[in-house]
Amino acid sequence: MKITSTVNTSNAHKSHTMNQIVKISSTEKVTHDVIKIVTDKPDHYIFSPGQATEVTINKPGWQKEKRPFTFTCLPTDDYLEFTIKTYPEHKGVTNELLKLKKNDELILHDVFGAILYEKEGVFIAGGAGITPFIAIFRHLQRQNKIGNNLLVFANKTKADIILEKEFKKMLGDAFINILSNEKVNGYHHGMITEEFLKTNIKNVHQEFYVCGPPPMMDAVLKQLASLRVDKNLITKEAV
Numbered sequence: 025m026k027i028t029s030t031v032n033t034s035n036a037h038k039s040h041t042m043n044q045i046v047k048i049s050s051t052e053k054v055t056h057d058v059i060k061i062v063t064d065k066p067d068h069y070i071f072s073p074g075q076a077t078e079v080t081i082n083k084p085g086w087q088k089e090k091r092p093f094t095f096t097c098l099p100t101d102d103y104l105e106f107t108i109k110t111y112p113e114h115k116g117v118t119n120e121l122l123k124l125k126k127n128d129e130l131i132l133h134d135v136f137g138a139i140l141y142e143k144e145g146v147f148i149a150g151g152a153g154i155t156p157f158i159a160i161f162r163h164l165q166r167q168n169k170i171g172n173n174l175l176v177f178a179n180k181t182k183a184d185i186i187l188e189k190e191f192k193k194m195l196g197d198a199f200i201n202i203l204s205n206e207k208v209n210g211y212h213h214g215m216i217t218e219e220f221l222k223t224n225i226k227n228v229h230q231e232f233y234v235c236g237p238p239p240m241m242d243a244v245l246k247q248l249a250s251l252r253v254d255k256n257l258i259t260k261e262a263v
Contacts, residue, residue, distance in 0.1 A: 044069065044132045045082060046104060048124055054107060058152075058186055059122065060096070063104045063130060071095050073159035074139040079106070081120055082129035090133060091117045094155040098163055104132075107186065109152035139261050143231050144171045148216065148244055150178045150236025153263045154186050157235065165194050174198045176224065178216050178240065180205040200224055216240070218247040228253045234260045 046063040054060050071077070076094040080087050097105035110118040139156040141164070147157050154177060164170050175195055179185050181203055191199045202212035202220065212220065221244075228251050234244055241262055248258060 045129050046132060048126055048128045048130065049103065050126060051121075051124060055186055056183055057111075058107060058109050061106045061108065061121065061124070061130075062097075063106075065102055065104045066132075069104070071099055071135045072140055073098060073163040074141060074156040075135055075137060076156070077135045078133035080131045080133070081117065081124070082131050083120075086117070086120060087131065089117050092136075094159070096155060096158040096162075098159060098166065107155055107158060139233055139235060139259050141233075142259070144173050145231025145233060145257070146225055147173065147175045147233045148178075148236070149175070149234075150216075150240040151180075151184065151263070152186075153234075153236030153240075153261075155235075155263075156261060157233070158187060161191065161194055170194055170198075172198070174200070174225065176200045176202070176216065176221075178202050178204065178236065182206060182208050182211065216244055216247070218250050221247055221251060225251075230257065232258045234258065236263060238262050 044066045046066065048061060048063050050062045052060045074094070076092045078090040079093050080090050093106045093108055095104060096107040097103060108118060108121060110122055112119045112122060139160070141160045149157055157175065161170070161173075161175070164173065173195070175191060175198065177185065177191070177200070179201070185201060188201075200212065202214065202216060204213075204215055207213045214220070232248060232253055234241060236244070241260060245258070245260065249255070
């Protein structure tokens with residue numbers, strides 16, 4: 025199994041290690057608890073779609089509070105973009121991000137190997153676990169290579185679905201949503217189960233990309249094992 029992690033900063037995964045200070049150019053709400061932060065981009069800044077960086081807020085008392093966030097822009101864009109789920113009740117970094125305005129600064133640390141696209145397959149995301157897939161699908165769309173990729177996205181409610189319209193436009197019927205806490209016409213209801221995967225995935229002999237909260241990841245990986253998916257075809261990352 026190919027395992028990557030948002031906390032893995034070993035030399036094997038680092039591609040850019042110099043700390044960079046960037047200025048925020050805009051912030052915007054994506055859903056009720058998700059924000060998009062756009063910053064300027066340092067010269068010669070390198071990352072691949074699906075990769076992440078550790079970020080700190082350049083304000084007194086916050087410079088040592090590193091958090092991993094995934095780039096949701098493309099490497100060829102002339103800006104950097106992060107799509108971040110916030111937890112105001114925690115009174116931590118993401119709550120502080122909600123207070124940031126234009127020209128406030130972030131410090132970018134190591135860029136490291138999150139999920140990287142290899143070939144067509146099935147993407148399974150839970151909640152904020154969609155973020156590595158945003159840049160990957162935008163990159164494929166720009167290259168006109170969406171192909172036969174399938175995206176299964178699990179959330180609590182319809183209001184939690186990040187970039188629903190964009191994914192629907194890119195993927196059409198290959199974008200499957202399942203909601204655990206809400207019944208909505210046209211959306212699957214419940215948790216991802218082995219039966220659900222068997223019904224919606226016709227071919228288990230292909231790449232699988234899985235990203236989400238650890239309990240969801242554990243369940244999905246067990247289900248894929250039951251379906252006899254070759255573990256060498258699974259790339260996973262926990263959020």
